[in-house]
Amino acid sequence: DTGVSQDPRHKITKRGQNVTFRCDPISEHNRLYWYRQTLGQGPEFLTYFQNEAQLEKSRLLSDRFSAERPKGSFSTLEIQRTEQGDSAMYLCASSFSLGLAGLTDTQYFGPGTRLTVL
């Protein structure tokens, strides 16, 4: 399977705990995105990377959230001190672009990680 993969698929945690999600993009895709989706809503942008550089962050990404993409391959999204409001589906997507203003930028999504904070 050469699509975007995410791990774990489901995570249940208690309020106040830290959680970390992993995303493996499609091979050779240089851009990687994180979105959050709550029930009945469309995905909302959190952040994106061009190779290993984090180039844009949403206001939704509070100080408790941190994302990394070491070596420009897989990415991790960590949430510290989880709150019940963090319960959502966390989606990762990847794309290939020629540059910062790339015109061909189709984003392919992974299956998501569903987080439940008790």
Add this chain to the structure above:
Amino acid sequence: GENVEQHPSTLSVQEGDSAVIKCTYSDSASNYFPWYKQELGKGPQLIIDIRSNVGEKKDQRIAVTLNKTAKHFSLHITETQPEDSAVYFCAAKGRGTGFQKLVFGTGTRLLVSP
């Protein structure tokens, strides 16, 4: 920033009928408009996309139209089948540095009855 509105929120059709979902966007700088299909428990799957230099694109039973002047775009599904039942999202993306994110609509739940 960009805002995308999508209608209707739910759509029920009989198998074989056509389905149309409409979206409007606010940022005239947006130049890329994908449509995603999401099944229960899965991530969004790209079904078709259109760029601002074309007005219409078709792929078998699926077509998308774009009206840049009115800032709206639509998804058309012909000869619907029960397996088309899912939630469909439209999205818009700007251009240039700082506009790489997709802004999604709120989704349309399509139900195709046999």
